[in-house]
Amino acid sequence: AAGVIQSPRHLIKEKRETATLKCYPIPRHDTVYWYQQGPGQDPQFLISFYEKMQSDKGSIPDRFSAQQFSDYHSELNMSSLELGDSALYFCASSLFRGPSNTGELFFGEGSRLTVL
Amino acid sequence: AQSVTQLGSHVSVSEGALVLLRCNYSSSVPPYLFWYVQYPNQGLQLLLKYTTGATLVKGINGFEAEFKKSETSFHLTKPSAHMSDAAEYFCAAQAGTALIFGKGTTLSVSS
Numbered sequence: 612a613a614g615v616i617q618s619p620r621h622l623i624k625e626k627r628e629t630a631t632l633k634c635y636p637i638p639r640h641d642t643v644y645w646y647q648q649g650p651g652q653d654p655q656f657l658i659s660f661y662e663k664m665q666s667d668k669g670s671i672p673d674r675f676s677a678q679q680f681s682d683y684h685s686e687l688n689m690s691s692l693e694l695g696d697s698a699l700y701f702c703a704s705s706l707f708r709g710p711s712n713t714g715e716l717f718f719g720e721g722s723r724l725t726v727l
Numbered sequence: 728a729q730s731v732t733q734l735g736s737h738v739s740v741s742e743g744a745l746v747l748l749r750c751n752y753s754s755s756v757p758p759y760l761f762w763y764v765q766y767p768n769q770g771l772q773l774l775l776k777y778t779t780g781a782t783l784v785k786g787i788n789g790f791e792a793e794f795k796k797s798e799t800s801f802h803l804t805k806p807s808a809h810m811s812d813a814a815e816y817f818c819a820a821q822a823g824t825a826l827i828f829g830k831g832t833t834l835s836v837s838s
Contacts, residue, residue: 718770
């Protein structure tokens with residue numbers, strides 16, 4: 612079965628550079644979530660999109676932005692990278708079933724960003 | 728605000744022993760609750776979830792969890808640990824449309 616695809620799997624950037632991560636949800640899933648997991652940390656919710664509109668916002672820095680496109684894939688753009696941005700970035704997708712009943716989230720393998 | 732607390736950042740058991748990973752949530756309204764497992768350098772895999780109905784939830788790989796509203800708990804158990812169970816386990820609660828995760832518990836299984 613098709614899973615959530617994230618690219619690139621690994622990315623190395625210098626401080627103050629820009630990075631873009633991509634997420635391709637499971638076919639027919641309409642909701643995408645982005646999470647950041649620092650070394651030895653729990654995943655922190657960044658932002659989510661439903662039908663190409665931002666649906667929820669977590670602890671996403673102002674230097675980061677994201678969007679969901681017409682084919683439901685999503686991109687997370689990170690600018691002015693800092694050392695502390697080094698983390699595993701997970702994307703998850705689900706099929707929206709109502710504001711109080713999120714469908715099961717399926718997570719991708721993650722994109723590991725290293726900022727030097 | 729919704730929060731999830733996992734008691735014990737590291738749990739060690741012997742192969743064949745009972746596994747108990749603790750999770751408490753804080754909310755005036757019982758949320759939807761989840762347990763995820765993460766193996767090294769991999770994504771998060773759903774073990775089980777509680778939404779409504781039966782409070783004892785069975786998941787994959789022999790794991791189960793019981794929702795106890797009076798204790799605001801959702802502890803994860805497995806009767807007999809296997810070496811392949813060694814991983815990081817995260818309890819999570821739904822807040823809005825997103826999940827809020829606990830800090831995680833590393834399960835070690837020795838032979």
